[in-house]
Amino acid sequence: MLGIGIVLSIFGLGFFCWLLFTLAVYALPFLAGLTAGLAALQSGAGVIGGLVVGFFAGGATLALGQMAFATTRKPVIRIIIGLLYAVPATVAGYQVSFALAGIGMSSGGWQTAFAVIGAVLSGCTAFSRMTLLVPPPDGQGTGGAYSLADERLHDQRH
Structure with missing residues (x-):
């Protein structure tokens, strides 16, 4: 019975961590x-x-x-918009991580350390989820470089 409780607790904490990172972008x-x-x-x-x-x-x-975020071209404006969504997610991530760490440990220092790590990860997750909607630039980046390399290779063969 104790083993089932431990396994369910681990799955429960894992579910809450997954939920935190999935919903991080929705904090603002x-x-x-x-x-x-x-x-x-x-x-x-x-x-x-x-x-x-x-x-x-x-x-x-x-x-x-x-x-x-998706329509602007200037990186500085994208960073500002991303931070507007990442900062509330960071605060929410800190609070949730602090509460979850309080379940398993009583030391205030370790609890704060885990909360800070959770806050940073939550903020980075929210920022990265905002970047998922950005279309790739035309003719630039890895996609454009590969297509240009393929064209050059094709031209050399013919």
Whole structure:
């Protein structure tokens, strides 16, 4: 019985870590949606109105950020947009990692060390997930270099 509990605990912690890294990019849209939904609720929109406003604000924040990141060409602006999404994910990653580390260890120093590692990994994951939507540059990069090399090889043979 003890062995089953240990195995299930490991799978449970692994699931929470996977969930943290999968949902890391949604920390800023969630925060924006939650803030807008609570503001609408406090202004008298009711529960349904608050939910609608919150979902709309969160979805718009995610969609606009991804569109802006994918369409801009300047690397500095991409870094700024990526950091806007990575910083809240880093804070959320720190809090979750600190709580998960508190389950298995009582030492404050080790708990903080694991939380910092989790925060850095969560922030990097959120930033890298934002870059997944960027189309490859035309004629540049590895794809363009390989196609040019293939053309040169084809021209030399004929």
